Amino acid sequence: MILADKITEERKKNGWSQEELADQLGVSRQAVSKWESAGSVPDLQRVIQLAEVFGVSTDYLLKDEMETAAAYPVTYAEPDHTKPIRRVSMEEANEFLEMKRKSAPVIANATFLCIISPTLLILLATMADSSIGKISGTLAAGIGLLFLFGAIAVAVSMFIISGTRESHVEHLSKECFETEYGVTGMVKEKRNAYESTFTKGLVIGVVLCILSVVPLVMAGLQEAPDYVCGALTALLLVIIATGVNIMIRVGTIKSSFDTLLQESEYSKEEKKAKGKLDALSGVYWCLVTAIYLGWSFWTMRWGFTWIVWPVAGVLFAAIHGVMRMVIGIEDKN
Secondary structure, eight states: OOHHHHHHHHHHHTTOOHHHHHHHHTSOHHHHHHHHTTSSOOOHHHHHHHHHHHTOOHHHHHHHHHHHHHHSOOOOOOOOTTSOOEEEOHHHHHHHHHHHHHHHHHHHHHHHHHHHTTHHHHHHHHHHHTTOTTOOHHHHHHHHHHHHHHHHHHHHHHHHHHHHHTGGGTHHHHSOEEEOTTHHHHHHHHHHHHHHHHHHHHHHHHHHHHHTTHHHHHHHHTTOOHHHHHHHHHHHHHHHHHHHHHHHHHHHHHHHHHHHHTOGGGSHHHHHHHHHHHHHHHHHHHHHHHHHHHHHHHHOOHHHHTTHHHHHHHHHHHHHHHHHHHHHHHHHO
């Protein structure tokens, strides 16, 4: 039980309203409300007052917070006299979590639009080839491409807006920091409460992605007409997009907890590795793009040269793994 819960519990045991407790402490009712909702943390003097009013020890009020901090230690940056370590307050932590909660559907929906952007082009092209709806190939391509570029434009705008709103907290995912009293316990409690939602969302998303190919496979086995296969291909993209949307929604919120706790991919070690690998990634993908464009323009075989991207992706994963091992060895030395 964290401090916020103990204040609420002790107040109710004494039969006091938030306003009555506030009067005894000489603070506003809003201050008490924030303490109980973990929106802020009382300073040490207020904790002593609370202990006296409730008739309990300060150790009782603070003990679980101390144990939480010991069980889930904050990761500190290595000493750097040129750059002070940032401190994250309870208010900043709550603001960050709320911002991530709001940005999760924006990022998820933008990704959804990117994935489904070719669906109309596929449907109309299939209809034109099958002489359904009396639509010409040129008109089908025009409408389909208009929808494709429009969807991507909207998605990119959503990514940019979301990124701009979060630019002032980028340091939390890239730099090491300290958290003020109470933050770790509050975040850990919220993450535990969200764990079941995250697991359900992840399972549903993965299952949708796996099952998305079933209708198309069944149509292939039944030797269905081309227009049916085209429609099912579009449906496949929609189902995958839905699954990815769900996974991004729950994953973004889950990652916000890990960010503040500096765990998983946001741990001190991961941040150090990421900083060193970012430069490699930039150079690598610029080189891959140059190779792709050079090869494509030289041979004019654009329908074949796309193979560069999956090959580059596999190679990057291997290079990335090797570099992480090298960085790990360097750190140990």
